[in-house]
Amino acid sequence: MMNILIFGGTGLIGSTIVPSLSKNHTVTVVTRKQYFTKLSSTYVLWDPQNLNTLLPFIEKSDILINLAGTPIVGYWTKRRKEKIIQSRITVTREVCTLLRKATQKPRLFINASAVGYYGSRGDDILTEHASKGKGFLAEVCSQWENEAQKASDFGLRVVLLRLGIVLSRYGGLFARIIMPMKLFGGITIGTTNQWIPWIHIDDVVGAIEYIIAVTSLSGAVNLVAPHPVLAKEFYTTIAKQLNRPLWFQISPNILARLTGEMGKELILGSQRAVPEKLCKVGYPFKFEYFLTAISDLLA
Numbered sequence: 576m577m578n579i580l581i582f583g584g585t586g587l588i589g590s591t592i593v594p595s596l597s598k599n600h601t602v603t604v605v606t607r608k609q610y611f612t613k614l615s616s617t618y619v620l621w622d623p624q625n626l627n628t629l630l631p632f633i634e635k636s637d638i639l640i641n642l643a644g645t646p647i648v649g650y651w652t653k654r655r656k657e658k659i660i661q662s663r664i665t666v667t668r669e670v671c672t673l674l675r676k677a678t679q680k681p682r683l684f685i686n687a688s689a690v691g692y693y694g695s696r697g698d699d700i701l702t703e704h705a706s707k708g709k710g711f712l713a714e715v716c717s718q719w720e721n722e723a724q725k726a727s728d729f730g731l732r733v734v735l736l737r738l739g740i741v742l743s744r745y746g747g748l749f750a751r752i753i754m755p756m757k758l759f760g761g762i763t764i765g766t767t768n769q770w771i772p773w774i775h776i777d778d779v780v781g782a783i784e785y786i787i788a789v790t791s792l793s794g795a796v797n798l799v800a801p802h803p804v805l806a807k808e809f810y811t812t813i814a815k816q817l818n819r820p821l822w823f824q825i826s827p828n829i830l831a832r833l834t835g836e837m838g839k840e841l842i843l844g845s846q847r848a849v850p851e852k853l854c855k856v857g858y859p860f861k862f863e864y865f866l867t868a869i870s871d872l873l874a
Contacts, residue, residue, distance in 0.1 A: 576600055577787075580636040582621070582666060583643030583687070587746045588738075592640075592780045593617070603632055626669055627676075634679040638787060639731075641670055641686045641723070648748075651711070651837045660715055667722040674729050684731045685786065686723035689738050690772050690799065692716035695844035698770070702851040703737070703795045710840050720795070732793050734786050739772030739799035739848060741779055744872050752810075753873070756819050767807035769845035772799040775862040775871070782850075785858045797850045804865045816869050 577600045584593050584604035596602050597617075605621045622628060633639070645662040649655060667686060674680055693701045694708015707717050720735045727733045742749040774782075779798060786792050804812075814821050831839050850858075862868035 577637040578635055579603070579638045579640065580605065580632050580681070582639075582641045582670060584640075586642060587741060587743060588687075588776070588779055589642050591743070591745075591776055592783060595780050596784070603636075605629060605632070623669070626673060629673055630677060633673050633677045633681070636681045638683045638685070639670065639674070639681045640783070641667060641684070643667075644687065647712070647837070647841065649837065650835055656711060660718070663715060663719045664722055667719060671722060671725045674726050674731065680729055681731060683734070683787065684723065684726040685734045685736060685783065686720070686726075687738060688716050688720050688723075688735045688795070690797065690846045690848045691840070691844075692720070692737055692795075693846050693848065695769075695840065695846065697845050698847060701797070701846060701848040703797055704851075710844075711836060712840050712844075732790065734793055735795045736783070736798045737795055737848070738779070739774050739797070739803070739846070741776055742773055742868055742872060743776035745776075749872065752813060753817065756813060756817055767805065767810075769806050769843060770803045770847040771806055771809050772797075772803045772846050772848040773809075773865065773868070774798055774800050775868040777861050777871075781861060782853060782858055785853070785856075789856050792852060792856060796852050797848050798853075799848045799850050800865070800868070801850060801854060801860060801863050802865065803847050803849070808865065812866055812869055816866075816873050 579596055579600050579602045581589060581593065581602060582605045583589050585606055585608065593602055593604060602617060604618045606618050607621050619632060643662065643666040645658050647659055689712065691712030692707055693705055694710045694713040696708060707713055723735060724733055741747050744750060778800065782798055786796065810821060827843055834842065862871065
């Protein structure tokens with residue numbers, strides 16, 4: 576049994592992984608929301624004005640996981656982009672400051688990132704060795720990872736989770752897509768030939784638990800399923816499983832006008848990312864193929 580400290584443990588991934596890890600470990604979640612601290616002793620309040628109150632929790636932790644960051648979905652105004660950057664960079668920097676101060680340090684630091692690091696790369700197959708791409712998300716991920724990597728200076732094993740689109744019935748992109756599709760039928764967004772790197776929420780949890788156990792894993796790790804799909808397959812598979820029609824396609828030009836830079840990068844971007852490192856160490860994916868993942872989520 577280990578002590579695990581999680582920042583950002585109340586979001587989509589955090590709220591799923593906390594109960595899973597709690598079965599075999601002692602998990603503490605750091606949150607800015609005082610509401611959660613009143614519910615359970617699992618939660619401790621994060622006061623940015625007095626970070627030292629978290630030092631005792633850092634010093635008794637074996638593993639630190641940082642999933643904190645404001646959602647990136649939404650129109651990217653200048654103010655929102657600053658918030659997206661600061662919610663990731665500032666938190667990670669503060670965590671590393673605490674790690675530097677700690678007399679007893681965790682042995683593993685897992686920090687979230689995203690496949691947005693690669694930018695939009697068409698049909699290129701993107702392993703963890705691929706170079707940084709262009710665009711706002713690529714810059715955010717690069718800065719985010721650079722801050723997290725500083726923890727290695729203190730002797731910690733650092734793993735950077737480059738997440739694809741997380742499929743969960745409880746939130747995220749998938750939940751947004753299936754609700755209107757269940758009621759009315761759906762639409763296809765974009766050119767249909769951009770690659771979508773996806774992963775089932777159960778494999779996000781399973782892979783993080785595997786990373787904890789396999790001490791040889793470090794650096795960037797693509798947290799995506801082995802078989803990314805084209806946008807056409809993504810939408811038609813969901814529609815067929817729901818037995819609903821796809822009424823029409825929103826063209827890239829219209830989407831760009833409606834959603835701006837966010838739509839261009841997040842929705843129209845093509846990232847054919849594959850989990851080379853996870854496959855090499857033998858992680859047994861529960862959902863390798865998109866159809867089985869969708870079938871499970873709609874069951």
